[in-house]
Amino acid sequence: MNVTIKDIARLAGVSYSTVSKALNDSPLVKTDTRRRIVELARQLGYEPNLAAKSLVSRRSMxxxxxxxxxxxxxxxxxxxxxxxxxxxxxxxxxxxxxxxxxxxxxxxxxxxxxxxxxxxxxxxxxxxxxxxxxxxxxxxxxxxxxxxxxxxxxxRRKDALREAVRYLAGLGHKRIAYIGDARESDSKQQEKVAGFMEGAFACGLSAGDAFVLNSGGNTWRHGYDAGRRLLELDGRPTAVITGAFDVTAGLLRAALDGGLRVPDDLSLVSYDHIPQLAELDVPVTAVGAPxxxxxxxxxxxxxxxxxxxxxxxxxxxxxxxxxxxxxxxxxxx
Amino acid sequence: MNVTIKDIARLAGVSYSTVSKALNDSPLVKTDTRRRIVELARQLGYEPNLAAKSLVSRRSMxxxxxxxxxxxxxxxxxxxxxxxxxxxxxxxxxxxxxxxxxxxxxxxxxxxxxxxxxxxxxxxxxxxxxxxxxxxxxxxxxxxxxxxxxxxxxxRRKDALREAVRYLAGLGHKRIAYIGDARESDSKQQEKVAGFMEGAFACGLSAGDAFVLNSGGNTWRHGYDAGRRLLELDGRPTAVITGAFDVTAGLLRAALDGGLRVPDDLSLVSYDHIPQLAELDVPVTAVGAPxxxxxxxxxxxxxxxxxxxxxxxxxxxxxxxxxxxxxxxxxxx
DNA sequence: CTGAAAGCGCTTACAG
DNA sequence: CTGAAAGCGCTTACAG
CATH class of the missing domain: 3.40.50.2300 (Response regulator)
Structure with missing residues (x-):
């Protein structure tokens, strides 16, 4: 059987309501008593029963x-x-x-x-x-x-993608691709696609210069596969925006494996704002909510x-x- | 506030202990009463409070x-x-x-x-x-x-790997590689390596004909990377045993991408016994505990x-x- | 500052 | 077959 506050109370020679208060740092209990009880609880390996706690306090934490x-x-x-x-x-x-x-x-x-x-x-x-x-x-x-x-x-995914396009266009890029999951069933992915298109339009890019390459999913291998397709493309874009971290990681690998230099031959901005982007083979510019x-x-x-x-x-x-x-x-x- | 057995009891016009019994399929309660109570509980969207249940029954299920x-x-x-x-x-x-x-x-x-x-x-x-x-x-x-x-x-990982070697040797293969995580810090991975070596030894393969290619990890990309290294190898093995499903998936992709035919150019057996192995580009022979x-x-x-x-x-x-x-x-x- | 009492939602002997 | 009672481990007014 597990240790309960009653066990502690018995050993400490106090009532179990005092033990309860002591264990919950109530100011109502003497410092001395509290210390003694806390130490005893530690020694006995006491862990409060969440079921009981939650029953009486109406919250389970x-x-x-x-x-x-x-x-x-x-x-x-x-x-x-x-x-x-x-x-x-x-x-x-x-x-x-x-x-x-x-x-x-x-x-x-x-x-x-x-x-x-x-x-x-x-x-x-x-x-x-x-x-x-x-x-x-x-x-x-x-x-x-x-x-x-x-x-x-x-x-604000749309804004994120719009911002990414604006950033790359600002760097002088004229051919920009969005590479990510563009399946219609997922509204979040669609938002990113829409943001990309709006950004491209706002920056005066034509439909031929700004295009979407559907990776069909957001995992590393989807990114890698998309990267391989990118390598074989006629009129490769000079900059790419990827739709998720894993896609970025896979695509970057494919690009480097294929002999492309990043950023020299290809600039890259990734959706998702996580520290792991800084730890890839090339530290990758991030856009999204940190x-x-x-x-x-x-x-x-x-x-x-x-x-x-x-x-x-x-x-x-x-x-x-x-x-x-x-x-x-x-x-x- | 959530619905409790007392609420149900009141509405059903019975005591709450009867409700408890009814909800727990006790034979002590009349079928008729039980049905009425169960239906009422359903209507009210009653979900038992696990905290209370666990407190009294001493098990949380x-x-x-x-x-x-x-x-x-x-x-x-x-x-x-x-x-x-x-x-x-x-x-x-x-x-x-x-x-x-x-x-x-x-x-x-x-x-x-x-x-x-x-x-x-x-x-x-x-x-x-x-x-x-x-x-x-x-x-x-x-x-x-x-x-x-x-x-x-x-x-029994050792046996699994031994069996895989025996199987491939039985098919006439003389150059066999084990590709998987072979880091020394992980005893389970070491067991597989040991099983592979023992199997190779038992089948009379020399150290040059049976070797280990350390993927350094058990994810898809580890497998893919190892697959690329495999392609560039002088004296490529005719058969490979992979150490984990994700390694297998990555390696298979690298092999197919690299123009290798599986199984014609390369036979493959994978550790891990999961149905997903049958769903890869080539259905892969599995060894391990189903x-x-x-x-x-x-x-x-x-x-x-x-x-x-x-x-x-x-x-x-x-x-x-x-x-x-x-x-x-x-x-x- | 400490303790006795009530009660959280439930199950389970026990009595009827 | 049904209900009243005790109690699971805990917190929290309330009294002292």
Missing amino acids: TVGVLLPSLERVALSALVGRINDALATRGYEVILSILPPTSAIRLFQRLQVDGIVVFEDITPEARHVETVTTDIPVVSIGASHLVGSRFAVVDV VDAFGERIAEALLDIMADSGPIRRETHLDAVLEERASAVRFPG | TVGVLLPSLERVALSALVGRINDALATRGYEVILSILPPTSAIRLFQRLQVDGIVVFEDITPEARHVETVTTDIPVVSIGASHLVGSRFAVVDV VDAFGERIAEALLDIMADSGPIRRETHLDAVLEERASAVRFPG
Whole structure:
């Protein structure tokens, strides 16, 4: 059997309510007593029973994160940040890879205080039956979940892509390609494509000079494959904007393997704003919401709606930031 | 506020203990009453409070899985199987990517009934302080966790690799390479290398004819990179054994991209026994513990030690199975 | 500053 | 077959 506050109380010769207070840093207990109790708890390897705590306090101090997989680097990074941000506020984070409906049900039973949903990777999930819940939910982008206490935190993707085009055009590039997942089923990917097109139009590029190469997905291998196709292209662009970190990594590898010099032969700007972009073979210029801020804002949004007990809906859109690195230069370089 | 059994009881005009029994399919309650209560619960969207359940029943019906990431396909597949196997027995599975010490502490607080640990991917974790727990733990391979109720479930990797060599030698191949993560820090990878060497020795291959190409890691890109190196090799092997699914996928792509025909120019056998191997560009012969059985055995081992209340330690080693597919043929083909 | 009491939502003997 | 009671481990007014 596990150690309980009653065990500690018996050994310390106090009542167990005093132990409870001591362990929760209540000012109501004498410093001396508290120290003794805390030390005893440590020695006994006491871990509070979250079930009991949550039952009486009506909060579990637990947040559930529903995610499709950890296959994308940028996603793993973001989950890590969310975890850190919530841990700072004393929340535990648990993950589930169950289908949305089951995951939400599990989270309800566990009485989590909040839920974070990544819709991003599973467009199929849209077909899943709608789940309604009173638990505060933060969704990254839109969601099929209908909650009465609901926030969307998202990145201004369009602006990000527009900014990337403007930046490269400003460096004198006239032929620019967007390479990323351009499947129509995923609205977020479509936003990036739209932003790219708008940016190209605004910069006076013609349809022939600014074009989209659909990688068909956002993994390393999609990027690598797209990179190989890029190498064989007639009239290769002088600059490329990639739609996600893993695509960038794969494409960069393909380009370097193919004998292309980056940035000399090809300038590169990547969507996703994570430190890993600086650690690639060539440090890559990033555009997007910086992951630290992104994770922080997700955590904040969740804590916000958790603090509020009434129904609430809000949206936060993070501004894109472009961070210059060595991967893009003036053309002709 | 969420719906509780008291709410249901009031609306149904019965005591809440009757509701509890009805909802738990107790034979002590009249079929008629039960049906009425169950229907009412459904209508109200009742979800049982796991905290309360776990507090009184002393079991949470929850299993924690501690994993470093979901980056490897074979690992994701295995986690999925474990989840299914445990769900069948009524257990919920929650994941954590916290550092081992923190994850175990969280699982203790959540009062999970069992823990599954994947040591595999993080050799660094060995340096982490040892964690002792009374919660039943199943580790895939050895672990730095010291529990009093502990089981190891693992694959006979050596045998698997030996079998792969024997199979290819039996097909007439004389030059065979093992390509996979051969870093010395990871004992599991070392086992595969050792099995390969033993198999080569037993089949009478010389050191020049059977060699190891260290991919330096087990991801797709490690496999792809190794595949490119393979293409440039003088005296290329006629058959290759790869050490993990993602390595196989990357290497196969590199080989096909490089103009090599599989299996005509190169026979291929992959470690890891997952259905995804059949879905690659060329269906690949697998050797290892079939993932269904693997997941099932992990779940069984955990349920076993969970059923037993005393201290217990046991090891299960799964036999490797070789499943023939189109990727390997007789040499000269 | 400390302790006794009530109660969180549930299950499970026990009595009827 | 149904209900009243005790209790799981904890927190939190409330009394002292």
